[in-house]
Amino acid sequence: MKQIVFISGKGGTGKSTLVSSLSLLVKNKMLADCDVEAPNLHILMQGEILKKDDYFGAKEAVIDSSACIKCGLCRETCRFDAISEEYKIKSMKCEGCGACTLVCPQNAIKLEEVKTGKTFVSNTPRGTFSHALLDIGAEGSGRLVTEVRENVKNYKKDEEWLLIDGSPGIGCVVIASITGTDAVVVVSEPTKSGQSDLERVLGVAKHFGIPAFVCINKYNLNLKVTSEIEQYCENNGYPVIGKIPFDQSIVKALQEFKTPIEAGNNAITNEIKNIWTRLTNKMKKLEE
Ligand code: SF4
Numbered sequence: 229m230k231q232i233v234f235i236s237g238k239g240g241t242g243k244s245t246l247v248s249s250l251s252l253l254v255k256n257k258m259l260a261d262c263d264v265e266a267p268n269l270h271i272l273m274q275g276e277i278l279k280k281d282d283y284f285g286a287k288e289a290v291i292d293s294s295a296c297i298k299c300g301l302c303r304e305t306c307r308f309d310a311i312s313e314e315y316k317i318k319s320m321k322c323e324g325c326g327a328c329t330l331v332c333p334q335n336a337i338k339l340e341e342v343k344t345g346k347t348f349v350s351n352t353p354r355g356t357f358s359h360a361l362l363d364i365g366a367e368g369s370g371r372l373v374t375e376v377r378e379n380v381k382n383y384k385k386d387e388e389w390l391l392i393d394g395s396p397g398i399g400c401v402v403i404a405s406i407t408g409t410d411a412v413v414v415v416s417e418p419t420k421s422g423q424s425d426l427e428r429v430l431g432v433a434k435h436f437g438i439p440a441f442v443c444i445n446k447y448n449l450n451l452k453v454t455s456e457i458e459q460y461c462e463n464n465g466y467p468v469i470g471k472i473p474f475d476q477s478i479v480k481a482l483q484e485f486k487t488p489i490e491a492g493n494n495a496i497t498n499e500i501k502n503i504w505t506r507l508t509n510k511m512k513k514l515e516e
């Protein structure tokens with residue numbers, strides 16, 4: 229099974245719209261939403277939940293008051309002011325760093341796992357789909373992204389593709405999204421900041437030796453920057469596999485939780501079909 233991850237330098241570039249559109253066009257695939265801090269594919273992928281698990285993504289100190297002699301060493305050590313004068317842990321402040329456990333002369337403090345979200349695998353009309361929902365205030369992590377990717381593989385049949393909606397940015401969640409994939413598609417917008425984000429995220433893909441392709445969304449909003457992005461890609465060996473125009477009808481479709489394909493926008497549907505054809509052709513060539 230080939231894994232293709234769609235990423236961007238920041239959120240809101242249209243990568244989820246592209247992935248959800250491809251989920252309607254590509255046969256023989258599974259899907260994973262690794263944009264764990266802002267997941268939205270599950271809203272479109274209505275289906276039957278096959279597996280649901282609590283995710284424990286943080287640690288928190290717990291004080292055994294029966295063993296505590298109130299020496300104060302833990303309070304002095306905690307840099308996050310997470311221990312009260314009564315030697316109770318302030319949950320909202322504890323970072324789970326464990327420093328307090330190292331200084332306690334009574335071994336009265338231990339770290340416990342804290343539930344920070346849930347992971348899901350669903351059977352949907354578009355294929356088996358894996359995603360996670362974080363609890364309010366919880367942060368995503370590379371480990372959660374890896375778990376979302378691994379979960380879906382347990383339901384693998386003979387699918388040819390795993391389409392991954394990756395995390396935006398260049399941090400550990402992105403690295404966890406792209407590690408071990410067969411190709412990265414970076415979705416960019418024609419703005420100066422979009423161009424800069426694109427270059428940074430392409431640098432991450434290059435660092436990990438993963439073939440990277442570029443798709444410019446809303447390209448017609450700034451033809452000058454689009455042209456600069458194309459030039460940059462040409463100079464640096466990154467194929468531009470598609471340019472999707474901005475169209476007001478897409479805004480309306482997204483407001484109704486529809487993809488451009490479901491909204492019947494033929495021009496954009498054709499370009500997305502072409503993106504898939506160009507991508508798969510180029511991936512085949514890389515294997516030759
Ligand atoms: S370091 Fe240990 S014994 Fe001392 S106050 Fe903290 S929990 Fe209690």
Ligand code: SF4
Pocket residue numbers: 288289305306307308309310311317321322323324325326327328329
């Ligand atoms: S685990 Fe770290 S943040 Fe939490 S109470 Fe202990 S020292 Fe403070």
